[in-house]
Amino acid sequence: MQHYPILSIVVLFLGAFLTVIFGSKNDAVRKFxxxxxxxISLVLVLLLIKPIMIEGNVINYWLGNWRPVHDWAIGIGLEVDALGLFFGIIVVLTVFLSTLFSYSYIKKDVEKDKYYxxxxxxAGSVLGLVFTGDLFNMFVMIEIMTFAAVGLTAFRNYQEGALEAALKYLVLGSIGSSLVLAGTITIYSQVHTLNMAQISALLFNNLTPSALFxxxxxxAGFSLKAFVVPFHPAAPDAYMAAPSSISMAxxxxxxxxxxxxxLRLVYVLFHSMDLKSMQMLLIVIGTITMFVGVTMALAQNDFKRLLAFHSISQIGYVITGIGLSTALGLTGGLYHALNHTLFKGLLFLSAxxxxxxxxxxxxxxLGGLAKKMPQTAAIFLIGAFSISGLPPFNGFVSKWLIYQATYQANMAIVTIIALLVSVMTLASFIKVAQSVFFGQMPEEFKDVKEVPLSMRIPMWIMAILCIITGIMPQFVTKYLINPAVSAVLNIGNYIDTMMGSGYAQKIIGEPVQIPQVDYTLAGYWNPIAWLVLFGLLLIAVALVALAGGFNHQSIPVEEDNPKYDVFFSGEANEFSHVKGNDLFWGLKHDLRHYFGFMHDAHSGVINDYALWAIFTTSIFIIYIFLLVP
Incomplete structure (x- = not known):
């Protein structure tokens, strides 16, 4: 069983290799x-649930059998604990369902062999990243991931904006990779090892200036890969330009x-999450990300671009939960990471x-498609209700945990912002539902038909999972979330599994305490109370949206070249089933200065976005040197 992790990675890379040899001319062969x-990768990863999630084991594998010599790691090792397996399950499930969806979805595209x-x-690079126990190997996987993502973003290069989106992803992705490489080199210069378990032991209470740098x-590099604000500008263009099966991925x-x-960085490698300054940094980043993402989504008139901004927003919930550094916060954050994969993947497939x-x-x-595509409409509504945090769908469970965790941590303002973001999420999906599936159907779509079964099957699987993970939270928490949370906190076990029993205590000089994880939910408010507050905020947002009035001069107008008009492209169109140009005019009027600033900031110029990344990295360096001892 210790070979399953490496085999699950190799089989994906082998599939790419075999596709080049045997599938370049035959569509059936490359699909097969x-x-x-x-x-196979999915099955191998799922077979690890029992030994790792249920029995509590950690599996390690040394490539070439290059095991540590004299307590020093000299080879590349894989280490799969419950946290790595949790994210591995997310990866292989996404890959398999996206593959099924691709059969019919890309049948009209050329050079489909390149796609596969x-x-x-x-897929292989992302799975390798979450299973590796070597920091430099993580960088290698990030590089493969970045260049594969760039190629897939540009796959439909005949579409307007595809090549530009790929270039943005390439530039910003390269900056992120360079930051990770520079950080890895700096760490190696101090500890002279690349094994993450050994690095964790050697850096315990040993945060020198080079380690802080x-x-x-x-x-900063990993934040760019997660697309948190302000490292996010490449994401909306990439999500929109890529095929929806890739946007889902x-x-x-x-x-x-x-x-x-x-997670590995702040909890395991640098042991930093007992510091209030680090907790506050992640909470602030997460809160800003969720708010900026949802407000950007409100102004979009393209289905996929709107979903892209919502994807950014939902990652903010995950980062906020992680930043709380409590068992409840981690539970909510990881639960929402799982849910985000399900409902956002479902929504991208719907698009x-x-x-x-x-x-x-x-x-x-668009408009009125529910008459012609009833299954797609039903699937979309499940995804919309899930991402908005409505019961009994899965988004409610994870958001409720995050509401509780922030409230319990005496951060009521973060709780209110999280609730407000959920309200605005629901409002924007009301707009999407009305404009795409209800209302008047344009004459040109009178002959539209439901999509093929091979596309509907993965959509229905994800829709059912959104419901199951919403109505069976105890089961999901017991077998997936709780083991992953324990793995995050049980750093000593992570070190000893890779380096040998007792290594952590030998290097650190004292026993590494295993935290007592209490999964009792905060008892301040019950779900009904959260729903009441959600309803009150929904009414408040509706009143604000209606009170502002209709004023075309209150916000920036469409520019001559709409390709740079990130927020308002399409607002000048005369026909809209949803009256989408009217629905949020009041809100846009009241927040016109904010929207104006965001409109100007998102210039579409790559140099500006690169400057954002470098500037924010500089802020991170200053903050960590000043506030992290």
Whole structure:
């Protein structure tokens, strides 16, 4: 069984290799290879649930059998604990369902063999990242992941904006990779090892200036991979330009790779989450990310771009939960990471189904599709209710845990912002539902049909999982979330499994305490109270939206070249089933200065976005040097 992790990674890379050799000319062969490789990887990872999640074991594997010599790691090792397996399950589930969806979705595209090659390389690199126990190997996987993602973003290069989106991803992704590499080199210069378990032991109470500098670089690099604000500008363009099956993968597993790396970094490598300053940094980043993402989504008139900003927003919930550094916060954050993969993947597939049937995702051109695509409409509504945090869907469970955790941590302002973001999320999906599936159907779509069964099957699987994880939270928490939370906190076990029993105590000089994890939910408010507050905030947002009036001069107007008009592209269109240009005019009027600033900030210029990344990295360095002892 110790070979399962490496085999689950190798089979995906092998699938890419075999597709080049045997699948370049035959569509059936490449579909077969992709299905077999992703299916085998899924089975191998699921077989690890019993020994790791249930029995509490940690599996390690040394490539070439290069085990530590004289208590020193000299080879590349894989280490799969409950946290790594949790994210591994997310990866392989996303890969398998996306593969099924791709059968019919990309049948009209050319060079489909390139699609499957790049997709399997992307999948193998992300799974390798979450299973590796070597910091430099993590960087290698990040590089493969980045270049595969760039190629997939540009896959439909005949579409307007695809090449530009790929270039943005390439530039910003390269900056993130460079930061990770620089941080890795700096760490190595101090501890002379790349094994993460050994690094964790050697850095315990040993945060020298070079270690702090490396910490800041790594945190910035991984934050860019997670697409948190302000490292997010490449994400909306990439999510929109890529095929929806790939947008699902970006949202479901690529940004989760960044989240996983942040967790390993702040909890395991640098032991920093007992510091209030580090907790506050992550909470502030998470809160800003969730708010900025949802407000950016409110102003979009393209289905996929709106989903892209919501994906950014939902990652903010995850980072906030992680930053609380409590068992309840980690439980909510990891539960929401799982839920985000399910409901956001489902919504991207719904957008892909709409595009497949109509050829557009422009909200102003759609309408009434529920009559022609009832299953897609039902699936979309499940995803919309889930992401909005409505019971009995899964988003409610994880958001409720985060509400409770922030309230319990005496951060009521964060609780209110999280609730407000959920309200605005629901409001924006009301707009999408009305503009795409209800209202008047344009004459050009009168012959639209439901998408093929091969596309509906993965959509229904994800929809059912959104319901199951919403109505059976005790089961999900017991067998998936709780073991992952314990793995985050049980640093001594992570070190000793890789380096040998007793190594952690030998290096650190004292027993590494295993925290007592209490999963009792905060008892301040019950779910009904949260729903009442949610309803009150919904009414408040509605009143604000209506009170502002209709004033075309209150916010920036559409520019001559709309490709840089991130927020308001499409607002000048005369026809809209949803009256989307009217629905949020009051809100936009009241927040016109904020929207104006965000409109100007998102210039579409790569140099500006690169400057954001470098500037924020500098802030991280200063903050960590000043506030982390």
């Amino acid at each position: 290879i992709a299905t077999i490789s992703s299916g 090659v790049l997709f399997q390389m992307l 490396a910490f800041a670089l790594l945190l 970006f949202s479901g597993m690529v940004n989760k790779a960044g989240v996983y790396a942040i 892909g189904a709409v595009f497949f049937a109509t050829g557009t995702t422009d909200l102003n051109k």
